[in-house]
Amino acid sequence: MTTLGIIGAGHIGSQVARAAITAGYDVVISNSRGPETLSDLVAELGPKAKAATAEEAGAAGDIVVVTVPLHALSKIPVEPLAGKIVLDTNNYYFERDGRVEALDKGETTVSQLLQEHLPTSKVVKAFNHIRSGDITTDVAAAGAPNRRALATSSDFPEAVDFVTTLYDELGFDTVDVSPLSESWRVERDRPAYVVRQTAAELEENLAKANRLP
């Protein structure tokens, strides 16, 4: 069985854990304060979940999810994630993260910053434009009318394939907005950001996004 290592156990990390366990994955989840602070969450998640440090979660994951505030990006362990597909849920909130000039100028994207930090990992954007609560509730079987779609983006086709399969298992269609340099189209303040949309609507919203919001 595939193990997801999850770095960050907040709104999104805990919800991705719940959804992935329901879909049959094992989960090793971590936060900044230590595994002992995750006992309630792990008890709720059940026997397919373990708490660990960020390094341990990264090492245990066949696939790793990074879901921390952008200001903590530099603290993400590099070596345990080497060579792995790494899902990036992060968004840029200057009010929380401080100003990042290259993002303000439209010279890079949030996920390219993580890719630079993890040069041998295969970073792929995922779950960044859905409210955490909707990850377990706004779901439908493949082929259902009006099924919600989520975007993904990567420089690595195998990472896009993994996220496409995961989204489908969890109950979402996928729209691919690769390569990572195009992922600004699904960042904050663009038309596709945190709205409910089908695949056709998401494609339209991605197409009409402006480089600087």
Ligand SMILES: NC(=O)c1ccc[n+]([C@@H]2O[C@H](COP(=O)([O-])OP(=O)(O)OC[C@H]3O[C@@H](n4cnc5c(N)ncnc54)[C@H](OP(=O)(O)O)[C@@H]3O)[C@@H](O)[C@H]2O)c1
């Ligand atoms: N909330 C949403 O609906 C939503 C939707 C889409 C995308 N996002 C984006 O996804 C990211 C996570 O959002 P969130 O709402 O889940 O944040 P959150 O609820 O504030 O949780 C952040 C988590 O990251 C952990 N963390 C911080 N620094 C860490 C480090 N150095 N090592 C390991 N873990 C660390 C925190 O641990 P401690 O609590 O121990 O500090 C906490 O578990 C953000 O970039 C956010 O913008 C959020």
